[in-house]
Amino acid sequence: MVTRIFDLLDVYRENYPDKTDAFAKKEDGKWITYSTEQYLEYADLISYALLESGLKKGDRVITISNNRPEWNFVDMALAQIGVIHVPLYPTISAKSYDFIIRHCEPSLIFVSSDELYYKIEPLLNDHPSIKEVYTFDKIKAVAHWIRLLDIGKELGNKHQVTLESIKNDIEPQDVVTIIYTSGTTGNPKGVMLSHKNFTSNVLASAARLILNSSHKCLSFLPINHVYERMVNYQYQYKGISIYYAESMETIGDNLREIKPHGFATVPRLLEKVYDKIMAKGKSLPAIKKSLFLWAVNLGQKYELNRANGWWYEFKLKIARKLIFSKWQEALGGNIMFMCSGGAALQVRLERLFWAAGIPVQEGYGLTETSPIIAANQNSYPDVKFGTVGPVLDGVEVKIADDGEILARGPNIMLGYYxxxxxTNEVIDKDGWFHTGDIGCMVEDRFLKITDRKKEIFKTSGGIYIAPQVIENKLKESPFIDQAIVIGEFRRFPSVLISPDFEFLKEYCKRKKLDFISPGEIIKNERIQIRIWKEVEKTNVNLDRPKKIKTSRLVSNVWTPESGELSPTLKLKRKVLKDKYDNLIRDIYAYEEEL
Structure with missing residues (x-):
């Protein structure tokens, strides 16, 4: 019975004892695999070593790492001695590291590379709680994680009985992790999740996963984030081999190398895949290009359960053989499952991937809900386009009078550290967690998200604007990489647009325009007019008071590293508004005179 995270080790021991590739990573051009036997041994050895160092239940240990097998060894070792794992993004600022270290007072820190070590090194003397730093890569003058295995082998007999005693005393309701949310304003919040929070979510969502121990998945979203972490636990519960991508830049190559059967993703990555496919398709010779566009247009009309009739299905069969089979090949050729979360997935992409024979299961949740609240399944009738699917078994959802989604169940966090x-602001006296998202139920069983409660704003004329809906529509254009709708307490909404500069380069080449730099091209009147046409396409479907009246192009590419996006690629609205404050002032100083 899996009631605590480290019970997954028993699942391996009982169900998958001979698995040779429980985990894999690529190093020096070769895939290195780790077996079930190694996983079980390393977790115990690290636990012994950490007990020897004096760590006790309730202490905190930070990891700052890329996705890799060693992260799991440490994660399980901490869980089974009751030490709280605090995983952090490798991409956040030194200032954020300083705040979190001060806030949670860790005893140890694990980092994956010399770059990350030297990022936190200046902070170490300011935080006396830190006894040691270990690294996953070998770095001079810093302890390597293998040292813990050596200590564990020497002292295993001393701590073996103690470890079993500690494991027996750990309750499902005990804190297993503190996950600091990136947030869009202010300091990060430490979300306390219990073993029960995670295991309830793993068991309920695993029932919807069609893969088994004969399959493998690629992992590339940050494993310190609750979404990828829970999915990794889900894979472990079902004995699925987990291969860790080298980096976000190598995903395409890694997909073709290992030919996985599935992966977790976020909408922005699927949008990028689609944009690359479309760019390649539009560059084909005339006849092939015509066939490609025919298949795409056909795919965007896709309906579940063969609802379009036999003639459509006949044409789709041809499209899959001639065009969409190549999409599968680009993803390795074996994809049976993709789950998408973290933000809203464009319905047209959802339809298109399903039409291509690549099901995308969109789901919804938050760090505070461990994370899944609802998720579409892999087949009809448990999937509906434009929704995030049926509510997970064991989880309750209700819609408040103002449209806010409330959730209650075993997956709801213990509170903010x-x-x-x-904590009391978001979890009411009846145990309902207030998500901050606006939504509704469709057909009494599918949850649909419409916007963020805190992001909806009013114009000076009292018109409510739901910016995400407009932004997602704008991002359907290949010209637009990111967009933020503004206009709170103003007469009308406007938009700041970060163009897709790679697409613009190709466009300029076709139109015989000089592309000198992003800063220069956004000043080009022809480009401004062309991108405004994309805005007008969105305006067509908006009520008159909600139409975008003006836009401005910016030369910056918005990324998590540069600070405009969260690690899960959500807009940091306050950061963006502060960054472009002068531009926003100019927009309204000029427009308000009209």
Whole structure:
């Protein structure tokens, strides 16, 4: 019975004892695999070593790492001695590291590389709680994680009985992790999740996963994030081999190398895949290009359960053989499952991937809900385009009078670390967690998200604007990489657009325009007019008071590294508004005179 995270080790021991590739990573051009036997041994050895160092239940340990097998060894070792794992993004600022270290007072820190070590090194003397730093890569003068295995082998007999005693005393309701949310304003919040929070979510969502121990998946979303972490636990529960991508830049190559059967993703990555496919298709010779566009147009009309009739299905069969089979090949050729979360997935992409024979299961949740609240399944009738699917078994959902989605169940967090006041603001006396998202139920069983409660704003004329809906529509254009709709307490909404500069380069080449730099091309009147046409396409479907009246192009590419996006690629609205404050002032100083 899996009631605590480390019970997954028993699942391996009982169900998958001979698995040779429980985990894999690529190093020096070769895939290195780790077996079930190694996983079980390393977790125990690290636990012994950490007990020897004096760590006890309730202590905190930070990891700052890319996705790799070693992360799991440490994660399980901490879980089974009751030490709280605090995984952090490798991409956040030194200032954020300083705040989190001060806030959670860790005893140890694990980092994956010399780059990350030297990022936190200046902070170490300011935080006396830190006893040691270990690294996953070998770095001079810093302890390597293998040292813990050596200590564990020497002292295993001393701590073996102690470890079993500690494991027996750990309750499902005990804190297993503190996950600091990136947030869009202010300092990060430490979300306390229990073993029960995670295991309830793993068991309920695993029932919807069609893969088994004969399959393998590629992992590339940050494993410190609750979404990818829970999916990794889900894979482990079902004995699925987990291969870790080298980096976000190598995903395409890694997909073709290992030919996985599935992966978790976010909408922005699927949008990028689609944009690349479309760019390649539009560059084909005339006849092939015509066939390609025919298949895409056909795919965008796709309906579930053969609802379009036999003639459509006949044409789709041809399209899959001639065109969509190549999409499968680009993803390795074996994809049976993709789950998408973190933001809204464009319905047209959802239809298109399903038409291509690549099911995308969109789901919904938050760090505070461990994370899944609802998710579409892999087949009709448990999937509906434009929704995030049926509510997970064991989870309750209700829609408040103002449209906010409330959730209750075993997946709801214990609270925010050292912040009971904030906890009480989001979890009411009846145990309902207030998500901050606006939504509704469709056909009494499918949850549909319409916007973020805190992101909806009013113009000075009292018109409510749901920016995400407009932004997602704008991003369907190949010209637009990112967009933020503004206009709170103003007469009308406007938009700041970060163009897709790679697409613009190709466009300029076709139109015989000089592309000198992003800064220069956004000043080009022809480009401004062309991108405004894309805005007008969105305006067609908006009520008159909600139409975008003006736009401005910016030369910056918005990324998590540069600070405009969260690690899960969501807009940091306050950061963007502060960054472009002068541009926004100019927009309204000029427009308000009209």
């Amino acid at each position: 050292k912040n009971p006041e904030l």
